[in-house]
Amino acid sequence: MKSMTSTSGKILDTAQSLIIAGGYNGFSYADISAAIGIRKASIHHHFPTKAELVTILVDRYRQQVDGGLNSLREQVSSPAEQLQAYLNFWQTCIRDASLPFCVCAMLAGEMQMLPEEVASRVRAHFHSLAGWLTSVLKTGTEQGLFQLDKRPEEEAQMLMASVHGAMLSVRAFGDPGLFSTIVSPQITRLLAPAR
Amino acid sequence: MKSMTSTSGKILDTAQSLIIAGGYNGFSYADISAAIGIRKASIHHHFPTKAELVTILVDRYRQQVDGGLNSLREQVSSPAEQLQAYLNFWQTCIRDASLPFCVCAMLAGEMQMLPEEVASRVRAHFHSLAGWLTSVLKTGTEQGLFQLDKRPEEEAQMLMASVHGAMLSVRAFGDPGLFSTIVSPQITRLLAPAR
DNA sequence: TGAAATCTACCAACTAGTAGGAAGGCTAAA
DNA sequence: TTTAGCCTTCCTACTAGTTGGTAGATTTCA
Numbered sequence: 001m002k003s004m005t006s007t008s009g010k011i012l013d014t015a016q017s018l019i020i021a022g023g024y025n026g027f028s029y030a031d032i033s034a035a036i037g038i039r040k041a042s043i044h045h046h047f048p049t050k051a052e053l054v055t056i057l058v059d060r061y062r063q064q065v066d067g068g069l070n071s072l073r074e075q076v077s078s079p080a081e082q083l084q085a086y087l088n089f090w091q092t093c094i095r096d097a098s099l100p101f102c103v104c105a106m107l108a109g110e111m112q113m114l115p116e117e118v119a120s121r122v123r124a125h126f127h128s129l130a131g132w133l134t135s136v137l138k139t140g141t142e143q144g145l146f147q148l149d150k151r152p153e154e155e156a157q158m159l160m161a162s163v164h165g166a167m168l169s170v171r172a173f174g175d176p177g178l179f180s181t182i183v184s185p186q187i188t189r190l191l192a193p194a195r
Numbered sequence: 196m197k198s199m200t201s202t203s204g205k206i207l208d209t210a211q212s213l214i215i216a217g218g219y220n221g222f223s224y225a226d227i228s229a230a231i232g233i234r235k236a237s238i239h240h241h242f243p244t245k246a247e248l249v250t251i252l253v254d255r256y257r258q259q260v261d262g263g264l265n266s267l268r269e270q271v272s273s274p275a276e277q278l279q280a281y282l283n284f285w286q287t288c289i290r291d292a293s294l295p296f297c298v299c300a301m302l303a304g305e306m307q308m309l310p311e312e313v314a315s316r317v318r319a320h321f322h323s324l325a326g327w328l329t330s331v332l333k334t335g336t337e338q339g340l341f342q343l344d345k346r347p348e349e350e351a352q353m354l355m356a357s358v359h360g361a362m363l364s365v366r367a368f369g370d371p372g373l374f375s376t377i378v379s380p381q382i383t384r385l386l387a388p389a390r
Numbered sequence: 391t392g393a394a395a396t397c398t399a400c401c402a403a404c405t406a407g408t409a410g411g412a413a414g415g416c417t418a419a420a
Numbered sequence: 421t422t423t424a425g426c427c428t429t430c431c432t433a434c435t436a437g438t439t440g441g442t443a444g445a446t447t448t449c450a
Contacts, residue, residue: 007429007430021305021307021308022220022305022307022308023217023218023220023221023304023305025217025218025220025221026218026220026305026308028404028405028406029405029406029407030404030405030406038430038431039430039431039432040406040407041407041408041409041430041431041432041433042429042430042431044406044407044408045428045429045430046429048407049406049407050405050406050407101304104367105363105367106304108363108364108366108367109218109296109301109304109363109366110216110217110218110221111366111367111369112216112217112366113216113217113221122367123367123368123369126364126367126368127368149380149383149384150380154376154377154380157364157373157376157377158357158376158377158380158381160360160364161356161357161359161360161361161363161364161377162353162356162357162360163360164356164359164360164363164364165355165356165357165358165359165360165361165363166356166360168300168303168304168356168359168360168363169303169321169352169355169356169359171303171304171306171307172299172300172303172306172317172318172321173318173321173322174306174318178352181349181352181353182349182352182353182356185344185345185349185353186353188344189344189384202395202396223438223439223440224439224440224441225438225439225440233396233397234396234397234398235440235441236396236397236398236399236441236442236443237395237396237397239440239441239442240394240395240396241395243441244440244441245439245440245441
């Protein structure tokens with residue numbers, strides 16, 4: 001995920017891992033400054049205010065996620081495998097600690113204290129992720145791959161909550177293996193309707 | 196949940212709702228001071244340091260939760276109803292916004308930056324909640340009420356993640372109704388094994 | 391009377407943010 | 421080809437406000 005070599009890219013990368021660790025109020029310009037060896041004022045040159053910095057950061061994150069999900073739909077034909085690939089992505093990120101938590105899930109917890117410009121983007125991420133999952137579930141059901149108990153929209157919400165809750169449990173217990181323990185049965189359930 | 200009239204009780208109540216809104220770094224002594232009309236120094240008289248305040252707050256919360264869960268096991272005979280009552284409790288708290296998020300789930304997100312004394316207690320809460328759910332599921336299975344796909348320990352983790360993820364989704368979408376949309380099917384699934 | 395609770399008045403460190411200057415690189419005219 | 425101007429980046433140095441926390445005096449009340 002971290003590939004930017006430009007200063008603004010490094011600032012965003014650093015801010016992102018700080019947000020993932022402690023949320024919006026869990027980092028300061030001084031933290032970023034210390035992490036990448038640049039003065040605070042230089043960060044303000046690139047991102048005048050904190051709200052602006054996080055807004056752009058969330059925009060970039062959403063773009064990466066949306067891009068990833070869309071190319072997943074293009075490159076993987078089976079909806080079942082698309083879903084599995086999405087979960088494998090997170091499992092890898094959590095296991096190698098490269099992105100141990102969803103940026104927007106982290107920020108969603110602080111929703112009430114977020115600047116409106118950030119909050120609306122977090123909301124948008126939840127909507128588009130729910131949309132992607134819904135459409136994968138729909139297509140998979142049409143193809144006879146899935147058999148759902150509830151409407152695809154609701155099953156998507158259940159799946160999404162499971163993923164976010166699993167991330168939280170991984171943190172609380174300090175056990176990355178918990179992620180698949182929690183999430184895998186949720187797909188199995190969709191795939192094997194008759195037991 | 197808020198019943199304390201003593202100053203230290205009011206401090207804890209206020210700190211708790213501030214933590215629920217913005218986590219450990221999302222509140223200050225000044226915030227509490229302003230909320231209950233007392234000077235900052237007076238709060239320090241009751242709780243010398245922030246870490247100590249939150250430690251005691253989490254201890255109190257855990258005591259309330261453990262007490263609630265235990266009395267639920269005593270007063271409600273059927274494990275299925277115990278489980279339902281636990282979920283109803285959260286549904287009510289979320290709907291009337293009296294306790295719209297689990298204190299420990301909130302803090303778990305910031306695990307890495309928490310004072311060790313707080314982090315260990317958050318971890319303990321997750322362990323005891325998982326334990327309670329596990330034992331309810333076990334008893335229910337022995338009584339033929341539940342039919343589990345996985346081991347009770349794993350089903351408990353799945354359920355817990357679902358609850359926490361649902362809380363997050365409620366926040367992100369600003370829709371309290373989502374909680375039961377996400378969580379209810381999880382119990383239905385345990386209750387009605389043959390479909 | 392004496393302890394607990396609250397107060398005023400501090401403190402050093404940190405917060406986001408600003409002003410203004412120096413250094414480098416790009417372009418365009420001489 | 422030089423040079424002037426400009427733009428971007430980064431810097432030092434600063435601000436006002438906030439942070440968690442302390443010292444010590446005053447009030448409240450059993």
